[in-house]
Amino acid sequence: NGNSDPETPVFNALPTPMIAQYIRINPQTWFENGTICLRAEILGCPLPDPSNILWEQDQQPTDKLEFKHHNYKEMRKLMKVVNEECPNITRVYSIGKSYLGLKMYVMEISDNPGQHELGEPEFRYVAGMHGNEVLGRELLLNLMQYMCQEYNKGNPRIVQLVTETRIHLLPSMNPDGYETAYKLGSELSGWAVGRWTYFGLDMNHNFADLNTLLWDAEDNELIPEKFPNHYIPIPEYYMYPNATVAPETRAVIDWMQKIPFVLSANFHGGELVVTYPFDMARSYWKAKEMTPTADDAVFRWLATVYASTNRAMVDDERRICHTENFMDKRNIINGADWHTVAGSMNDFSYLHTNCFEITVELSCDKFPHEIELPMEWDNNKESLLVYMEQVHRGIKGVVRDKDTNQGIADAIISVEDINHDIRTAFDGDYWRLLNPGEYALTVKAEGYHPATKVCHVTYENYATICDFYISKTPKQRLREILAKGGKIPKDLVLRLRHLRNRKLRSKSQSK
Numbered sequence: 001n002g003n004s005d006p007e008t009p010v011f012n013a014l015p016t017p018m019i020a021q022y023i024r025i026n027p028q029t030w031f032e033n034g035t036i037c038l039r040a041e042i043l044g045c046p047l048p049d050p051s052n053i054l055w056e057q058d059q060q061p062t063d064k065l066e067f068k069h070h071n072y073k074e075m076r077k078l079m080k081v082v083n084e085e086c087p088n089i090t091r092v093y094s095i096g097k098s099y100l101g102l103k104m105y106v107m108e109i110s111d112n113p114g115q116h117e118l119g120e121p122e123f124r125y126v127a128g129m130h131g132n133e134v135l136g137r138e139l140l141l142n143l144m145q146y147m148c149q150e151y152n153k154g155n156p157r158i159v160q161l162v163t164e165t166r167i168h169l170l171p172s173m174n175p176d177g178y179e180t181a182y183k184l185g186s187e188l189s190g191w192a193v194g195r196w197t198y199f200g201l202d203m204n205h206n207f208a209d210l211n212t213l214l215w216d217a218e219d220n221e222l223i224p225e226k227f228p229n230h231y232i233p234i235p236e237y238y239m240y241p242n243a244t245v246a247p248e249t250r251a252v253i254d255w256m257q258k259i260p261f262v263l264s265a266n267f268h269g270g271e272l273v274v275t276y277p278f279d280m281a282r283s284y285w286k287a288k289e290m291t292p293t294a295d296d297a298v299f300r301w302l303a304t305v306y307a308s309t310n311r312a313m314v315d316d317e318r319r320i321c322h323t324e325n326f327m328d329k330r331n332i333i334n335g336a337d338w339h340t341v342a343g344s345m346n347d348f349s350y351l352h353t354n355c356f357e358i359t360v361e362l363s364c365d366k367f368p369h370e371i372e373l374p375m376e377w378d379n380n381k382e383s384l385l386v387y388m389e390q391v392h393r394g395i396k397g398v399v400r401d402k403d404t405n406q407g408i409a410d411a412i413i414s415v416e417d418i419n420h421d422i423r424t425a426f427d428g429d430y431w432r433l434l435n436p437g438e439y440a441l442t443v444k445a446e447g448y449h450p451a452t453k454v455c456h457v458t459y460e461n462y463a464t465i466c467d468f469y470i471s472k473t474p475k476q477r478l479r480e481i482l483a484k485g486g487k488i489p490k491d492l493v494l495r496l497r498h499l500r501n502r503k504l505r506s507k508s509q510s511k
Contacts (some may be wrong), residue, residue: 004332006356008251009383013198013328014354016119016424020352025430025469026201028395031481032150032175037281039227039477041255042436043414047287048368052346054427054448058269061374061377061378062378063142063146063149063381065142065146065377065495066078066139066141066142066145066368067138067142067370067373067374067377068132068373069138069165069182069186069370069373070137070160071178071179071182071306072102072172072175072178072179073085073498074104075105075137075141075171075172076103078141078145079092079105079107079141079144080092082107082144082145082148083107085148085149086148086151086152086374086453088111088113089109089110089111089113089148089151089162090109090113090144090148090204091107091108091109091110091113091114091119091420092106092108092248093108093235094106094108095170095251095252095254095255096175096247096251096252096254096255097247097251098175098176098197098198098247098248099176099197099198099246099247099248100175100176100198102175102179104170104172104173104175104178104218104251105167105170105171105172105461106168106169106170107140107169107171107357108164108166108167108168108169109144109147109148109162109166109167109168109169110162110166110167110347111162111163112166112332112434114120114261116166116256116259116425116427117166118407118427118429119396119398119429120164120165120166120168121165121262121263121391121396121431122165122166122260122261122262122265123166123261123262123263123356123388123391123457124139124166124167124168124169124180124259124261125141125143125164125169125170125264125266125267125323125368125384126170126173126252126264126265126266126267126345127139127170127171127172127173127266127267128171128172128175128177128267129173129174129203129204130171130174130177130194130195130196130203130204130268130269130366131172131176131177131180131181131196131197132177132178132181132191132194132269132367133178133195133267133268133362133369134178134181134265134269134365134366134367135267135268135269135362135366135368135373135376135395136266136268136269136360136362136365136367137171137172137178137450137481138170138376139266139267139362139376139377139380139384140169140170140172140267142298142373142377143169143384144169145387146162146381147162147167153250154284157385161388162391163386164392165388165391165392166386168259168261169250171267172265173248173252174194174196174197174203174248174402174438175197175204176197177194177196177197177198179192179194179330180198180267181193181194181367181399185367186365186367186368186369186370186481190271191366195451197246197248199221199246201244201245201249202248203249203266203345204341204343204344204345205341205342205344206244206246206249207246207249207343207345207347207348208234208235208238208343208348208352208495209280209343210232210234210344210347210348210351210352211278211282211347211351212233212284213235213282214227214229214232214338215229215282215405217505220286221284222367224452228419228421229419229420230351230354230412230421230422230423231353232351232352233352234253234352238245249428249468250367252345252404253348253352254353256349256352256353256355260353260354260425260426260429261353261354261355262356262391262431262433263302263348263355263356263357263390263391263433264349264355264356264357264387265306265357265358265359265360265387265458266291266345266357266359266360267337267361267362268323268360268361268362269361269362269363269365269366269367270361270363270364270365270366270502271321271322271324271361271364272312272313272321272326272330272331272361272362272363272411272445273307273313273327273329273331273333273336273338274303274304274306274307274313274331274333274358274359274360274363275332275333275334275338275358275359275361276300276302276303276332276333276346276358276360277299277332277334277346277347277350277358278292278293278334278335278336278346278347278350278370279335279336279340279344279346279359279363280335280336280340280341280342280343280344280345280347280462281336281337281340285324286340287339288335288336288337288338288339288340289337289340290334290336291333291334291336293335293350293420294419295350295356295418295420295433296417297435298356298433298434298435299358299389300332301357301435301472301473302356302387302390302433303332303358304332304483305383305386305387305390306358306360306383306386306387306490307330307331307332307484308329308330308377308383309383309386309387310332310380310382310383311378311379311382312376313331313364314331314381317343319364321364322364324338325433333452335359338361341357342422344359345357346358346359350420353374354422354423354430354431356433360383362376362380366481373378389461390433391431391433392461392462392463393433393434393435393457393461393463394431394433394434394435394457394462394463394464395432395434395439395441395455395457395463395465396429396430396431396464396465396466396468397423397430397465397466397467398424398427398428398429398430398464398467398468399411399413399428399429399443399445399467399468399469399470400428400467400468400469401448401469401470401471401472402469402470402471402472403471403472405429406428406447406478407424407426407429408424408428408429408445408470409424409425409426409427409428409477410423410445410446411423411424411430411443411444411445411448411468411470412443412445413430413432413441413442413443413446414441414442414443415432415434415439415441416439416440416441416442416487431463434457436457436459437456437457437459438454438455438456438457439454439456439457439468440452440453440454440456441453441455443468443472444507445466445470446478447470447472447473447475447476448470448471448473448476449470449471449472450470450472451469453468474495
């Protein structure tokens with residue numbers, strides 16, 4: 001509980017005798033009188049019990065992975081090795097560079113790396129937004145090794161994931177910050193060194209604030225006729241070259257806009273909880289406030305999926321990290337109800353793209369010791385896999401032109417009673433994450449008649465297929481014929497005349 005007398009040491013007994021493998025002392029807060037509150041972290045192993053012949057230490061993972069902290073060069077080397085071991089299902093690419101010029105490498109895992117396949121959802125994991133929160137980085141490096149090895153062994157679960165999903169793993173969103181923390185190491189990195197970009201920006205507050213635009217439009221009853229409830233455009237001021245936006249943030253936004261991601265999670269450290277949008281409180285003067293999205297039920301499910309399969313989170317006997325006991329909330333919380341964050345990646349992803357994203361706080365310790373990494377892999381392995389599988393939950397399909405059978409890009413998919421739409425990708429395919437139930441879907445596209453159908457989402461681990469074939473409006477057909485200099489068909493002339501007469505009758509009746 002601390003001690004107000006700075007000259008007297010505080011003694012706390014450990015619950016059971018331990019062998020200390022390392023001890024770290026971190027400053028937590030400064031008191032008004034100038035004294036400091038220190039947090040002691042002890043990594044220990046239980047003493048063997050000589051009277052118990054069955055006593056054993058914790059089992060080590062059987063997965064033969066590289067459990068160590070990887071700096072930039074080592075990370076790049078490991079990704080290259082994985083790519084060489086599984087060239088048919090992996091591809092390493094860069095989405096941009098950090099302020100200091102380090103490339104932001106991504107590992108793609110797919111049976112057709114390098115291309116979007118019609119009907120196949122795109123998934124991403126992002127780690128290292130805060131450079132000193134390093135566990136996510138190592139878990140993603142372990143994950144790419146594991147998936148490569150298990151695919152080569154013919155593991156049916158991994159083979160199915162690889163063949164039915166296009167997976168993207170970004171282990172280091174803030175490579176400059178990580179290198180700063182890595183130089184100090186686990187024992188000395190502290191609570192903040194390396195958190196920010198080299199330019200001094202916290203990327204979890206660096207995305208465009210689209211929440212305020214949405215809520216202002218809702219308050220003024222502009223949605224959906226005059227303001228969209230999805231794909232909200234980025235404000236012009238945010239895109240200025242001199243705007244205070246990190247190059248790493250710009251790179252991730254460009255990545256989001258190029259690939260039609262459906263589901264994502266980003267990894268942090270310093271707590272043990274899963275948060276879901278919105279991250280920003282609707283009442284701007286409040287430090288925290290429950291602020292759900294229109295898809296709150298889906299987000300709560302997604303958060304629960306990760307938390308309920310995480311071995312550390314489901315351990316009822318574990319200690320709390322700091323002052324809040326998230327076990328009372330089943331280890332999930334609405335982000336804004338924890339602490340408000342304006343400009344978060346989760347909120348931006350939901351409001352600017354089709355992608356649903358959550359945040360996973362992986363451990364109390366931001367920079368775990370290297371010998372803890374095997375245990376952390378075991379804690380998170382099942383969570384990492386089962387969360388990826390949720391990308392196949394809900395409804396998917398293709399919106400096509402009824403006459404040409406071509407896919408229609410940017411068609412709007414609306415779900416009745418859910419005030420958040422999505423759009424089709426460039427070849428007309430779409431994915432709508434939904435919990436089991438019956439839903440009325442309406443598709444709209446410029447120049448086409450809208451169409452509605454009822455689709456049923458089951459409890460099976462695959463999406464319900466709900467395709468649409470829609471017809472051009474007579475006006476759109478006329479525009480296309482005139483643009484090509486063609487002759488107007490007789491049936492179209494009659495159709496346009498009928499529509500014009502109906503419009504005139506409607507006007508005369510209203511008078």
